[in-house]
Amino acid sequence: MTKTQFGLEEILAKELTDLGATNVETHNRAVSFEGNKEIMYKANYCLRTGLKVLIPIAKFKAKNDIDLYEEVRRIDWNEYMDVDGTLAVDGILKSEYFNHSQYIGLKTKDAIVDQFRDKYGRRPNVDVDNPDLRINIHINKDDCTLSIDSSGESLHRRGFRGEMTLAPINEVTAAGMILLTGWDGKGVYFDPMCGSGTLVIEAAMIAKNIPPNMHRKKFGFESWKNFDAALWKKVKDEAIAKIKKSEATIIGGDSVFKVIDIARENIKRANLQDEIKLNNIRFEEQKPPAEGGISILNPPYGERLPIEEIGAFYKTIGDKLKKDFKGYNVWIISSNIPALKKIGLQASKKLQLMNGALECKYHCYSIYDGTRDPKKLKIQEQENEENK
Numbered sequence: 001m002t003k004t005q006f007g008l009e010e011i012l013a014k015e016l017t018d019l020g021a022t023n024v025e026t027h028n029r030a031v032s033f034e035g036n037k038e039i040m041y042k043a044n045y046c047l048r049t050g051l052k053v054l055i056p057i058a059k060f061k062a063k064n065d066i067d068l069y070e071e072v073r074r075i076d077w078n079e080y081m082d083v084d085g086t087l088a089v090d091g092i093l094k095s096e097y098f099n100h101s102q103y104i105g106l107k108t109k110d111a112i113v114d115q116f117r118d119k120y121g122r123r124p125n126v127d128v129d130n131p132d133l134r135i136n137i138h139i140n141k142d143d144c145t146l147s148i149d150s151s152g153e154s155l156h157r158r159g160f161r162g163e164m165t166l167a168p169i170n171e172v173t174a175a176g177m178i179l180l181t182g183w184d185g186k187g188v189y190f191d192p193m194c195g196s197g198t199l200v201i202e203a204a205m206i207a208k209n210i211p212p213n214m215h216r217k218k219f220g221f222e223s224w225k226n227f228d229a230a231l232w233k234k235v236k237d238e239a240i241a242k243i244k245k246s247e248a249t250i251i252g253g254d255s256v257f258k259v260i261d262i263a264r265e266n267i268k269r270a271n272l273q274d275e276i277k278l279n280n281i282r283f284e285e286q287k288p289p290a291e292g293g294i295s296i297l298n299p300p301y302g303e304r305l306p307i308e309e310i311g312a313f314y315k316t317i318g319d320k321l322k323k324d325f326k327g328y329n330v331w332i333i334s335s336n337i338p339a340l341k342k343i344g345l346q347a348s349k350k351l352q353l354m355n356g357a358l359e360c361k362y363h364c365y366s367i368y369d370g371t372r373d374p375k376k377l378k379i380q381e382q383e384n385e386e387n388k
């Protein structure tokens, strides 16, 4: 089972299928699949839109903490870790039978350490940050799934992020946003409000077919008892051999000098300085390459600003797009729906995504090159009238 963000399930399912996983099925914020250890290693190294790869080891029913404790104790934990190892348990709860996810985590941990204590007279220690074995207990009503977490730290932590800007987007969301546009990694990719550079970095990795987690220092499965170092090396070598020369022109811009500096540092850390051009220019003054392409904007959402103010900014964005972005498919993500309406263009696609805890719309505006469809223009004019 691979966890992801809401709205990226189909993209993740395709990624898993491309890696060779079988029985791939989408669920809410997750995709289940079957595969061997090699697929599990590949999934951790190569997935752009996966947050965690969990391996289910037991499914059972429990309606109270005693049942839960007994069921967890029935598993032979020696198979998964040694008494001298460390563990951590994450609990996820959607059930009226239990009232605290931390509590179910605690009960699960107690059952495991008690089993070791009975057998050896001593117990494994808890290490929340860097355990040898991270365990996940998921309870939906009375359906419990116990999994071991092969990723460890969430896979959105690619391993090269340094300083943050105010509102960096999660790397998994960023990669998903790019893949949702259908961009094939060639031609122009333009992010004129690039912030710390998350989207341009993900775009460059897609263009070069770089495994996104190449720079991570550690994955959960590396401290498992069944870790196969030779297989892991093979998976990494094969993925690295598939890195290619970029055929893309990737450009990021931002109006704030300090922000561009942070983006430059992050890009350098990801070793992508030759793939991405940066400019410190206001969006209003940007001149996108004439050949057209894909542009993604993650503008400030201005949730706390009066709609007149943030709406005026979004209207400026729309006016600029109409004027200078002909030949572009421009995708805009925002949680501010009234402001988004002020763009004043008819969206050709409307998707929903989460940016952290914020429910967002993700709209595509196809900016036609000169000849516009008069029927669409009419609808658009009507929409503009309604939104005034």
Ligand SMILES: C[S@@+](CC[C@H](N)C(=O)[O-])C[C@H]1O[C@@H](n2cnc3c(N)ncnc32)[C@H](O)[C@@H]1O
Residues within 6 Å of the ligand: 165, 167, 168, 169, 170, 192, 193, 194, 195, 196, 197, 198, 199, 253, 254, 255, 256, 259, 281, 282, 283, 284, 298, 299, 300, 301
């Ligand atoms: C929500 S943040 C983008 C975050 C980015 N995706 C990341 O992951 O770091 C919006 C960015 O738009 C920039 N911005 C705001 N107004 C702008 C303008 N008029 N022109 C260009 N950039 C602007 C801000 O400086 C900020 O970095």
